[in-house]
Each structure stands twice: as structure tokens, then as C-alpha cells.
Amino acid sequence: MLSIFSKIEGYSKSEKPECTSVHEDFEDFLVDFKFAKILSIPYKKSIDKFFYKGGRLLRYLVETLLFVIRLFLPFLGFLIVFKCFRSLTNNKREKVPLIYLRNKILKEFIPVTFWENSIGRSKSSDIILKDPTVSRDHAVLFRREKGWLITDTDSHSGVMVNDQKIEKPTSLYLGDTVTIGGNVLIIKRKESFNDNFDINSTTSKPKKKRKFNQKFLLFLVNIFHFLMAIESYLCVLRKTIKNENILDLKNILDLKNIFHGEIFLDCLSTFFVIFIISWLFFFTTRIFTKRQSFELESIGIFLSGIGLIIVGSEGFQKTYTQLASLCIGLFAFCFLIWLIKDLERSMKLRIVVAIIAIVLFVINLIFAKEYNGSKNWIFLGPISLQPSEFIKIAFVFVGASTLDKLQTAKNLGYFIAFSAFCIACLFLMRDFGSACVFFIGFLIASFMRSGSIRTIILSCSAAIMGAFIILKFKPYIAERFSVWRHVFENSQDAGYQQSRALTYSASGGVFGIGTGNGELKNIFAGTSDLMFPTIIEELGLLIAILIAVSLGLIALFARIYSERCRSTFYSIASCTAGAIIMSQSCLHVFGSTDIFPLTGVTLPFLSLGGSSLISMWALLAFIKASDDRTYSLLFN
């Protein structure tokens, strides 16, 4: 019996698998089965043959299924990203004036389109009053929950409401007159003008909005994650069959740990937990905040889930901290949205937040232990934290400001001092990647605040000079650059990580080699600092590009909404948050693939790292806040 089998095995080895299709194989099997009956070959023999053929059929089935999933995943991913961002841009509020100002003297209507409007003589004002008695930045007309307000921003001639000079923000009601220099403006509702009045192309006909099903989007995300989990299970199955060279169906079914629990559960439990978390989150936001939009959250869950399942394919227990961080992150997301809802409070809170950030940095510098060349970890018993990740949130918070405060406090002094302190601390911790991220965040935030290109040029040249000085006095930093663009020549020492990253990304190809099948995870920091190459290896270049595009679109979304949001506070915060996400993606993606020197930053949402995941969700909250639907209960 044994000899017969070894013959068959030998035969199948030398024979090329592509010679017989599954279909042929199955027919073959039926014929054999019939023959066995007709020729009355002993019963046991035909059963053995049945198992042998069955095993072969199963192997083909696994191969085919894996192949189909690999081809299908990019398509599904594209659908998710496309649907999500179409829904985001479709639901943008149209440029309809909120109220009108009627100029009593010139008898013209001035549309007020934004939630915060600067009034002044300068061309960059939202409401331009061409009158020498009006200051360049005269006043700010803005809307809060309680209604419309106007405040004088240190103008020469002052602002009068109903002929009374104002000192602090003053509420306005319909019919009130506002005197700015020589102009007398009356607040009018938008219906109060007649139809043949020309309204300077500020209104467009309301487009018919296609209502988008947010549940369906989340469901698609779930399917994507489910397919990834199934793929990781099939990869384990295939590997086991291949490595142990098991050909018999009976033996395959005997692999108890594969078919009964353990591995199957291990592969799918990550998915189940994400599934439960995502729907809990969905219904919580629906019920408690009555928010209807869920696109940004969906894309966040999509990205976080991909990272989690890749980590989870090595064993469910490895995802515990990451899953906990996801929950904390989602909580932080909701909390922050609630916190910055009240702009008055937020503006006051900024000083507290700045102090907390400084204290955190100081604690970090004193207590942190050196770990992998940088001192940015604090160990609290079993928990390890990276304070610099949380300071990113504080940084965005401190950088933002409402328009009226921006116009009165024009200098950037405090913010520059705060940023310089943060970046200096990061240098002391030798966390150069984060220092870069903070610097780019600072550039965007300061430009959003002041609009001065001079500040940008000055700070860039300061940074370049600083970099040169550091390279001169600390030559070991320059060593990081020594292997840049020649990692393969140093593949056993300094270029070890990046050369592996490139080799395994190339191994993945366009469609990847399957979730859980990767080898890069075994290299140091394979799922954190080298997450992007790991994604290329396991899911393929197409999905990796898709992930990069969705990260880019998250950041771009901050720009799209920068004009529509309810305050410059939100637009500055969201752009800074977008810049941080983007610069971190740049450093990660290009650093791990040798386009930049390796700096060791995490890929937003995807990399393994609790602190990083929490801070990314918190940053997403700032972007979410800039969407004017977020605080609107009447929308949809």
C-alpha cells in the first residue's frame, strides 16, 4: 500500500500542476471512482484514492480562492475610497449667503457667506469696504451658537452698533445698524431682497444631492477586513500543507489546530473585534451626537483595521494593546470634537494645553529611558507611552485661533516660542523624525495664521542652519545619511532594514503575496517603521497606493473645508492636523523605501504603536470638526 502511494506522490511531484485544471481533475476523480467500483478494487483502496484526489482538489480550491481574493481586494478598496470621498465632497455646503448687509448709503446688498468674516479696507478681507475711514482690518462679523456677533479689531474709528460704540463682542439682530467708518450697514435676512436683485454669483442652484448610505460604506469596509482575515487563514493552511507535504484529504482534515478552532479563530478574531468596535462606534455617534456623517470615521477604521489585521495575522494576542488603543483613540476622537465645540472655551483652554505639553516634554526628558537610539518612551509599569505623540494634539490645539483673536493679536511670538521649545525637546530626545513632523506642522500653522511668506522663509533657513550645525557637531547623525540611496551595498549593516524593505516590496508585486504570508514582519520594526513596505509585500502595490491616496485625501479634505467651516479655529487646526498626518506619511513611506534616509516614524493609522494610533484619531477629530455638518443637528 505504502509503495503504491509513494509512487503516486512521486508522479505528482514531477508532473506540472498547471497541466490539469480543477475541472479535469474532478472528472478524473469520478472516472477513477467508477472504475474502482466496476473492477471491484478493494473498498479501502478506492477510499484512499478518494482521499488522495480530495486532498488535491482542496489544494486547488485553496490556491484558486487565494488568487481570487488577491485580485478582488484592490477593486474593493478602490470602491471604498472612491465612495467615501465622493460622499465627502458631495455633501459640502454650497456657497449660499447666510445673511445680507444692506449698505444704507450706497443702497447695495453685501452677501455674508462665511461663519467668520473680516471687515476692512484690505483686499484680503471677506467683506471689503472701500472707504478711507475704514481700517485695513476693521472688525470681525462672526456667528456662534447664540447668534451673530461683531467685534472691533483695534480699528481707528471704532465700530458702532445702533449708534453705540462697542468694546467687546456684541450680539446683532436683524434690523440692527452697524456703523463702520463712514458706512452704515443694516443686517438683513436672506429672503429680504427682491428677486431681480443681482447677487454676484454667490449662490449656485442647489444640486440634487444623492443621499449616501453611511451604513453601506462601513459594511464595505467590514467586507474588506473579512476578506483579509480569510486570506490570512488560507495562507496558513496552504503553508502547512506545502511545508509538511500533506497530500491526503484525510491528513489535511486531521490538522486539528487548523480546522478546529485555534488558528481559524486566531485569524478571524481580530476581524470580529474590529467589526464589533466599528458598529458600536457607529451607533454611539448616531444616537448620542445625532451626527449623520461617518465618512472620515469609516476611512479611519478602514486604515486602522488593515494595520490591525496584518499585525493580527501573526497571532491575536499581539493586537491586544493596539485594539485597546483603537478604543481609546475613538474615545479621544469623540471627546475632542465635543471639547472644541465651544470656541470661547477652546481659546481659553489653549494656555492650559500649552502648559501641559511643556510639562509632558520636561517629564519625558527627565524620566525617559533610551530605547533604540531615542529617548522618547516613558514606561509606567506595563504600559509604555510616547509623550511626543500626544503633544502633537496639543500642538495643533495651541496653533489654532479664531479670526477675531487672530486680527487683534497679530504677532506669532508665543506660538513660535512654543514650537521652538517642542522641536528643541525632540532634538534632545534624538527623535529627529518627530522634530521634522512638528516643524512642518509649525510651518503650516504659522502660515495659516499670518499668511506671511517671510516667516516661512525665515524659519526654513533657521532650520537648515540648525541642521548644518547639528551635523557638524554630532557627526553620528550624518552616518544615517551615509547609506542613503545605496542600501543594497550595505545590506548587512546600516542598510539592513531598508534593503529588506525594498526586496520584500518587490516580492509582493502589484497584487501582493497575501495577508500573513510576508517575511518583512520578521525584520526589526517590520510592522511599525516598515509598515508601508509590509503592506506592499502582503497586499500589493495597488492597495499600498490606495492607502497612500486615502491618507492624502484625508489631508486634502482639510483644505477643501477650510473655507466652509465654522471658524478659522477649525480651519487652522484641521490644516495643521492634515500637515502632521501628511508629513508623517511622507517620512514613513519615503524613509522606509530609501527615497529619504530612514527616520523611524510610524505610518498614520496603520503602524503598530498605541500612542501613535490614539494621536492619529485625535488629529482626525480636528479635521472632522472643520466639516460644518459635524456641529449641525439639522443637517440631512
Place this chain on the structure above:
Amino acid sequence: MKNSRKRSVLLFLLVSFFLCGVVFLSFELCINSSNWALKPFNEHLALDSLANAGKIFDRNSVILAQSVNSKRIYNEDEQIRKALLHTVGDENFNISTSLQSKFRDQLFGYNFFMGIDSPEFLKKRRDIHINIDSKLCKIALSKLSGYKGTAVMYNYKTGELLCMVSTPTYDIKNPPDLKNKNADNDGIFLNKALSSSYTPGSVFKIITAICALENMPDAANKKFTCNGAEIINGQRITCMGCHGNINLRDGLRFSCNIVLGNFAVALGKKNMQNTTASLGFGKSLNIDFVNTEPSVYDLSADAKDALAWSGIGQDKVLLNPIHMLTIVGSIANSGISVTPKLIKEISGESTHNKLNFKQEESKRYMSNEIADSLKEMMLYTAKNSPISSLFSGSDVCAKTGTAEVGSGKKPHAWISGFSKNEKTPVAFVVVVEHSGFGGEYAAPVAAAMLNHLQN
């Protein structure tokens, strides 16, 4: 708020930068994928890197390497295995210029589309047919008789590379233990024909002669007197004999250092540099995706002294064997140099779809007249030297060389030349390191190769 929108353009630029970078990364990955994926440290390949790879054939369809039952099997003749080691290559990428390193993607059937885990039906393994004649290589290896060095031969009309042997070598079936450093194994992974350059010694006199013919109208008749030793430009040059007042033709024949040294000085630094540059010094040749080590003609700042020495191929002159092959090939081929071609074709296992290589254009190195007169000079040199007895035919044009390498070591023996015969239009270059006279050590190797071809 209008300003917010305007100022957020910076973020837009950042996003654009990121997306452009991703496009660049994808592009780089597409271009280099097979090179990057098929690295020796790739764990995905650990089990079967060449276990199911395609075959390699020589010009007579002798199988040099093939995979049978998930094992890489090489030619059964040990001498052929040794002679073709540097052409075929090992399995661990040690010999980086070899076929099994450079064309591993073709042999392995890697395609970027599905990555390394392509299903079997998507893998297109290809066989490589090369122009090398394995028997000729075997003869060359045996004639090198244990010395380090290299022997190359090619068809100067078609560019087919017939022989390329580099020593030291080893049998791929029994790789040597390279952990203990042994002087015998120095450069064992180097294909010396492609990736090394030597002091040329007297074979460089051919190049000095080309320069003279190009730049001196009366070069053929100009005479210098050799008294055995002379101080030229402050540098004492010695000669093997005392040749008297002779012209360029006889200078080449006797390999007279003084005549050629005088020619170099008379030509001047600029002419010598122009000629060597136009002959391809300082540039790599591309031989089927392998870049050769460039030859060097570098006159240092105190060039006046060095000029005479450089004219006879000493001092800082370095010559790559394959490059020298193209120069002698161009003399034989009326001044036109054809780039050597190693690969004949790469075919699919079943469909035989040929992969065409972009053939590098043949290049004119010198005018027809100069090539003809040099051909005559080299024929005259070969006929009137003891090496003529080694060659069976009477149509060999060749120049031997003995390159002093200093530091008490024996000189490198060189021969470079070609056969004028229409039936065997081949050029050859042989270098035998640290052996002795060119006529004694290098010429027999070339003669054995040529005689094998002619019979």
C-alpha cells in the same frame, strides 16, 4: 475665512509632494523589481531560488545549467564547469556579473504583476542561449595551466563572444571554503575579463601606434635611434635590446621601448589623451547589461616624465581585457569595433518567443587606412617573432606584451591579436598574471584556442 482657503495652498503642495513621491516610488519599484526581489537574503527564495529555473545553453546547445527535480544541475564535465563558472554563475549571487545573477528574473520566471508568489501558470521561465563555445573555454582554461588571468575571444565581424575564461576558478559542485583567506582564492568571484583592468605593457604600443598614424603625417617613415637605454624627458627608459635607427613598424616588431616612448613624447599629452578617449578609455562597455571596468589612461600632473612611460603601457595606464579585444577587433574589421555579445537569445520554455536585445551600435575607432596599415604591422610583428611557430596558419596578426608590475613580482604576460582569415574572423586577448614573457605564457593559450577553431 477667504484667507484660510488661500493659505491652505501650502497643505495642498504638501499633499501633491507626497502623491508625486508615491508615484516615483511605484515607478522605481516597477523598474527595479526583479533586481530587488531576487536578492540572496530574500527568505521567499530560500527554498527554491533556482530549483525550477530555466536552462542555459552554449552555442552548440550544450547544456551548461538546468534544473531537474528541484535541483540545479550543471554540465557533467568538471573542466567545462570550471571554465564557465564566471559566465554561468553560482546560486548565491557571489558572481554578480554572471547570467544566474543578472538574468535570474528570466530564469526564475519572476513577474512583478503577481510578485514572487505567482501561480505556476503565470511564471514564464526562459532559457538562455549564449554565444560561448564551452569546448574552447575548456581548452583556454587548461592552457592557462593554473595561472591567474583571463582569456577572451570573439568574432570581430558579428560580435559573438566565443570564449571568456577567468581564473582563479572553482568547481561549482564543490565550492571552496572561503572562510580562511587564501591568496589562491583572491578574486575568485571576479570575472576578470569584464571587471578588472591590468597594466598593459607592450600591447599598449598598438594604441601608441594608432595615435602616431592619426596625428603624424610621416609616422610610417619617422625613425628613432635605440641604444638600449635613453633618458627621455628626464625619465630613463631601457630596452630589451639595442635596435639602432628604426621606424614605427620595426619598433612594434622588436617591441622597442625607446622608439615608442619617443613617439609618445613627440605626439604629446593632448594627442595621446584624445586618441585614448576616442578608443573608449575611461568609459564602460555594456555587454548584455554588464558594465565593464573602464580602462584608464591617466597622466598625472607631472605628465612630462610619465608620457614616455605611458607610451609603452607602463606607469598609470590600465587596460580592461574585453576593451582591448574591441580595439584589436576594430583593427581587424577595417576600423569598426563591434561590441561583444554574450547572449544569443532568451527563449520561453514553450513558446520560444525571442527576447530581442537592443544591439549597441558598432562604433568606428579609426579610419580604414590606419586599420589596414596597423594590420600589416601586426602581421609583420607576428611573422617575425618566435610565436609564429605556435600558430598553424600564417594569417595571425598579434602583439605580445610583458607588463612590469613592480614590487618584486613577475610581470603580466599579454597577447592581443586576431586572425586575418575569412573563415575564422576572430580576435583574442589573453592575460596571464605574474607569469613572465608574453610570448612564453600568453601566446600558447591564444594559439591553442585559434588552432582549435581552425581545425
